[in-house]
Amino acid sequence: MIAIIDYGMGNLRSVQKSFEKVGYQAKITDKKEELLDAVGVVLPGVGAFKDAMKNLQELDLIDTIYQVVEEGKPFLGICLGFQLLFSESDEFGHTKGLDIVSGSVKKFPDTLGLKIPHMGWNQLNLKQDNRIYDGLADGEFQYFVHSYYVETEDEEVIGATSDYGIEFVASIAKDNVYGAQFHPEKSSDKGLQILKNFGKIVEEVE
Template identity: 50%
Template sequence: MIAIIDYGVGNLRSVEKAFSFIGCEASISSDPEFVMQADGVVLPGVGAYSDAMDNLKKAGMVDVVKNVIADNKPFLGICLGMQLLFDYSEEGGNVSGLGIFKGTIKQLPLDMDLKVPHMGWNSIKSSKDCPLFTNLPDSPYVYFVHSYYLDAENKDMVIAKTNYGIEFDVAIGKGNVFATQFHPEKSGEVGLNILKNFKNLLKSNI
């Protein structure tokens, strides 16, 4: 069973449906005990960084996320769910995140010729030796919706980058933790393959 953390932020149903489509049992839950007992955990998220952090705290999920990661359980952050893993975001005036990894969430430049938010399909340069990206085509296209981007301090954990006016980090992988700025659940066959790869990381291989 995969637990999709419900903290009032994110397109939870589309994530749940994507896992169901690949034959993987997943349930949306706001119950810390259920999340801790799951075989794998997904933290989705869309919207404002500060609101998401407030909601995580109110839902009692801050320690749950940290404990899941510390317990070496497969973990997948999606979009804002990736950004929250880092130290802080410039959105809303340097709002503190979970601080699990070192890095900053920065505003996409507003003075470039491209629209912000970055919304739509973009190709990524991904690491071939990362299990999350097994059997993906070269430079696959995935779906983005965001105005802020990750600048990870430790570039060794960055498993994918993209270019939208500037080049920036769009996926990380370290130990049992994986996270993407883009939305696998909205990224067609490529995204479904990524979710299948995450499923295959679970001990029970549900």
């Protein structure tokens, strides 16, 4: 079973429906027991980093997430859920993240002269030959909606980058932890391919 963490930050049902579309059942839940029983776990989300961390804390789910990751279960963060995997964020003041991956969440500089939030289709520059990207070619388009981006000095975790005035981390793959700044559930067939690949990884664990 794939479990989708419900922590009040939206965008859950569309992720669930997208998994169903590629042949995998996914359950939306905020119950620790169900997350720990799941074979794979997804942390989606839209909104503010600080609110998200507060909600996870209030639901007492942070240690549950750590346990899931430590047990080696496939874990996928999407958009805000991707950013939460990192050490800290500058959004609305400094906020500590889950620190599963070393790095910081920064706002796109106003000096770029570009519209913020970054919203629309951008190409992926693949950096890893990882099975989460099976079936995707370098330069594939995915759909983004975000005002903040991730910086990390750990280049080995970077699965793909994209460009919006600056090059930024679009996806990570580190052991059993995967992440996408873009929305695979809104990115047509090539986005659904990533969810399908995650489902296959979960199947192998089962």
